[in-house]
Ligand SMILES: O=C(O)C1=C[C@@H](OP(=O)(O)O)[C@@H](O)[C@H](O)C1
């Protein structure tokens with residue numbers, strides 16, 4: 511639902527050593543997909559560990575509006591009665607995806623090859639984000655699209671009655687574009703093919719295979735090629751959602767920068783397409799151990815043990831950006847406490863997230879005494895081992911910006927303020943309680 515509440519000012523202060531176990535919430539990407547594929551399959555899908563953040567709750571509501579039976583059975587435990595591929599019914603009202611790019615883009619894909627009409631909206635942040643990257647390929651399937659100027663929300667889609675399969679090369683590395691096309695391809699005859707220059711997160715491919723679709727991924731001279739055979743009968747599956755490595759990044763970062771800390775973060779997904787931050791932190795010299803590595807719900811997971819220690823600045827190659835795209839705000843905070851320069855390359859996509867994340871981080875870090883440089887597609891943080899703090903940061907309706915600055919303030923000389931912590935509920939509703947449980951002084 512669109513975030514319209516009063517701003518919620520928050521702050522954080524220098525804290526004593528963080529200790530304990532951080533049970534971070536379920537993975538946001540996998541949670542959206544579990545609800546959508548559950549709705550498109552035949553039978554009852556039982557989901558455990560679902561992220562009950564606002565982004566995912568908005569997707570649950572949307573699936574019900576398209577005719578699926580969606581019910582909460584207990585904390586994180588949900589059931590979805592699917593309507594089958596091509597079985598969506600026309601929703602009565604507008605589909606409000608709130609703050610969620612993943613929600614709106616994947617759901618637009620999921621309905622675009624069914625002959626029904628739906629209108630999509632979102633909050634002020636989502637309404638600024640580019641949607642043509644998804645609606646352009648959906649139009650090639652035969653859907654008719656009406657968008658606000660610049661391809662922005664609100665968008666109305668008349669789904670294609672006789673969809674054509676698509677072969678499409680994505681113009682930017684984006685799992686949301688890939689997934690929207692694959693979901694549309696489910697109800698098109700023949701093979702739908704998505705070609706990516708760099709592989710992006712592969713949760714859609716893994717879960718589609720798990721639900722019985724014929725799908726294969728290969729690396730060819732063209733790039734990373736995903737081929738889906740249309741019109742499968744998807745069969746309902748149990749989905750155990752692993753814990754979100756993007757949410758884990760916040761307590762992990764806090765433990766790395768607050769002296770004397772040692773925390774455990776169990777059951778976190780170690781999917782290699784999501785692993786870039788953890789690779790980078792190891793290059794920075796971070797003390798992180800990955801224990802009890804195992805497979806859960808079709809995804810590799812591990813228990814993380816994180817200890818505070820000295821960190822050095824590094825250069826993050828552009829080719830790694832897709833595997834850590836949501837982690838650059840919190841990496842820029844960690845980098846401020848490292849010794850030396852951290853250069854983040856190939857990060858232009860950060861400018862079209864919930865906020866312009868390069869600009870938001872650069873401003874907030876500078877307000878706290880950190881030297882930052884930016885170009886259209888890079889950011890450089892000059893780490894000095896310590897950060898003065900004392901600044902007030904704007905979150906720009908962006909959960910990751912708000913959480914990043916609250917983590918910053920746990921190790922600065924002076925407290926750090928954030929103008930609005932409300933958006934944190936989109937991905938990590940228990941963030942404040944979890945961090946306080948570790949000993950963090952924030953709220
Ligand atoms: O597919 C997904 O679940 C996501 C893909 C990424 O977006 P892009 O596809 O725009 O890179 C990421 O930023 C987002 O938080 C979740």
Ligand SMILES: C=C(OP(=O)(O)O)C(=O)O
Nearest residue numbers: 609610611612613836863
């Ligand atoms: C970019 C993000 O999400 P979305 O695109 O789903 O809004 C995010 O969670 O950092």
